[in-house]
Amino acid sequence: MTFRRSTLALAILGLLENGPLHPYGIQRLIKQWGKDQVVNVGQRTSLYRMIVRLEEAGLITAGATEQDERYPERTVYHLTDEGREICREWLAEILTTPRNEFPEFPAGLSFVMLVPPETAGELLGQRRERLTKRIAELQLELRSEVNGQPVPRFALLETEYQVAVAVAEAKWIDSVLHDLRTGTLTWTPGPV
Amino acid sequence: MTFRRSTLALAILGLLENGPLHPYGIQRLIKQWGKDQVVNVGQRTSLYRMIVRLEEAGLITAGATEQDERYPERTVYHLTDEGREICREWLAEILTTPRNEFPEFPAGLSFVMLVPPETAGELLGQRRERLTKRIAELQLELRSEVNGQPVPRFALLETEYQVAVAVAEAKWIDSVLHDLRTGTLTWTPGPV
DNA sequence: TGCGATCTAGTTACATTGCAACTAGTTTCT
DNA sequence: AGAAACTAGTTGCAATGTAACTAGATCGCA
Numbered sequence: 001m002t003f004r005r006s007t008l009a010l011a012i013l014g015l016l017e018n019g020p021l022h023p024y025g026i027q028r029l030i031k032q033w034g035k036d037q038v039v040n041v042g043q044r045t046s047l048y049r050m051i052v053r054l055e056e057a058g059l060i061t062a063g064a065t066e067q068d069e070r071y072p073e074r075t076v077y078h079l080t081d082e083g084r085e086i087c088r089e090w091l092a093e094i095l096t097t098p099r100n101e102f103p104e105f106p107a108g109l110s111f112v113m114l115v116p117p118e119t120a121g122e123l124l125g126q127r128r129e130r131l132t133k134r135i136a137e138l139q140l141e142l143r144s145e146v147n148g149q150p151v152p153r154f155a156l157l158e159t160e161y162q163v164a165v166a167v168a169e170a171k172w173i174d175s176v177l178h179d180l181r182t183g184t185l186t187w188t189p190g191p192v
Numbered sequence: 193m194t195f196r197r198s199t200l201a202l203a204i205l206g207l208l209e210n211g212p213l214h215p216y217g218i219q220r221l222i223k224q225w226g227k228d229q230v231v232n233v234g235q236r237t238s239l240y241r242m243i244v245r246l247e248e249a250g251l252i253t254a255g256a257t258e259q260d261e262r263y264p265e266r267t268v269y270h271l272t273d274e275g276r277e278i279c280r281e282w283l284a285e286i287l288t289t290p291r292n293e294f295p296e297f298p299a300g301l302s303f304v305m306l307v308p309p310e311t312a313g314e315l316l317g318q319r320r321e322r323l324t325k326r327i328a329e330l331q332l333e334l335r336s337e338v339n340g341q342p343v344p345r346f347a348l349l350e351t352e353y354q355v356a357v358a359v360a361e362a363k364w365i366d367s368v369l370h371d372l373r374t375g376t377l378t379w380t381p382g383p384v
Numbered sequence: 385t386g387c388g389a390t391c392t393a394g395t396t397a398c399a400t401t402g403c404a405a406c407t408a409g410t411t412t413c414t
Numbered sequence: 415a416g417a418a419a420c421t422a423g424t425t426g427c428a429a430t431g432t433a434a435c436t437a438g439a440t441c442g443c444a
Binding site: 005007010011014017019035037038039040087088090091092094095096097098100101102103104105106107108109110111113114115120123124126130131134152153154155157158160161162164165166167168169171172176185186187190191 | 360
Binding site for chain 4: 024044045048074
């Protein structure tokens with residue numbers, strides 16, 4: 001029985017390496033450590049459901065239930081040896097193997113000829129502006145501090161990566177915008 | 193009633209701008225025009241299901257059923273005016289608005305400190321090799337021809353984009369590999 | 385000429401995810 | 415005191431992903 005890999009499952013296993021924790025604690029950690037930037041937690045729904053499935057699969061186990069006066073019982077979950085192992089396997093797979101996850105933007109680009117070149121220019125211009133903001137936000141995060149100490153680089157690699165990719169996208173869009181303006185790149189709109 | 197946006201739905205609507213077509217024809221077009229590189233069609237299942245839902249939503253309509261001797265009836269689908277409109281709306285949204293789709297790689301990076309730096313270097317080294325291959329493949333596609341004629345640039349934008357992003361990723365990984373080797377970047381493995 | 389392999393065209397079933405809404409207690413604001 | 419907002423968790427359905435199954439057509443080749 002192989003458990004389907006997902007960023008959420010990875011995050012739960014990864015965070016439990018820190019020590020046992022209850023579901024809400026996991027949720028808070030994800031936010032506090034900014035993992036919500038790279039892991040889709042949207043509704044809490046997915047988190048609770050994933051925890052149940054991970055337990056059924058034996059990758060985590062319910063331990064003692066903490067009893068804080070003013071909260072309902074909180075089941076604390078532990079990472080099992082199998083969980084720890086699977087987590088390493090997933091990490092290796094993810095880090096070594098580029099995988100097409102079909103983002104929207106390239107799909108959109110592949111139908112850009114349906115609109116006239118001028119419209120395409122306007123749309124991509126807007127994207128370019130938003131990208132600029134996004135890049136600024138990410139770069140701010142790179143300089144973030146905890147207790148007056150800068151966050152060590154190894155804890156910011158994912159943000160570095162996102163900056164690198166966003167900057168590349170911005171540059172590419174700039175070149176396309178340029179070629180649209182000069183007319184080097186053009187087409188007559190309509191079906192392919 | 194708003195129809196949930198997806199690259200598959202976009203592709204179907206986009207391809208039907210060419211003229212009415214039956215489901216299998218759509219599937220073939222997706223492959224022939226390389227849209228399967230940017231649109232997830234995996235099993236045919238999703239395609240057939242999506243066509244049904246698009247019809248229910250009135251974005252496409254079933255027209256005459258073609259009768260070729262040796263094939264079962266084939267219902268031909270047309271784009272409706274609403275379908276055409278929605279397709280433009282989606283295009284505008286997709287092209288203007290960067291959106292986090294939570295790819296695996298950054299999520300993996302954010303837990304890289306669980307493995308020792310040397311292991312991380314090996315894993316990323318493998319990724320780097322595969323990226324090189326992928327970039328070569330994409331660049332080959334950029335030079336592809338149809339009937340001895342080079343494919344016009346506007347039909348290759350999504351591939352150009354993918355190259356730009358892949359190259360940026362490769363460069364970033366190179367810099368990380370360098371810093372791992374020189375020891376500029378390091379950590380002691382284990383929980384955060 | 386026949387037989388297995390592969391391609392075409394589609395369906396069925398189940399696991400997983402995404403999204404919205406609902407409960408019910410707690411704190412904060414005014 | 416009452417409204418608004420936060421905490422912590424549940425329920426339910428729509429959509430997607432993935433695998434497997436059917437059933438006819440065609441191809442390789444012995």
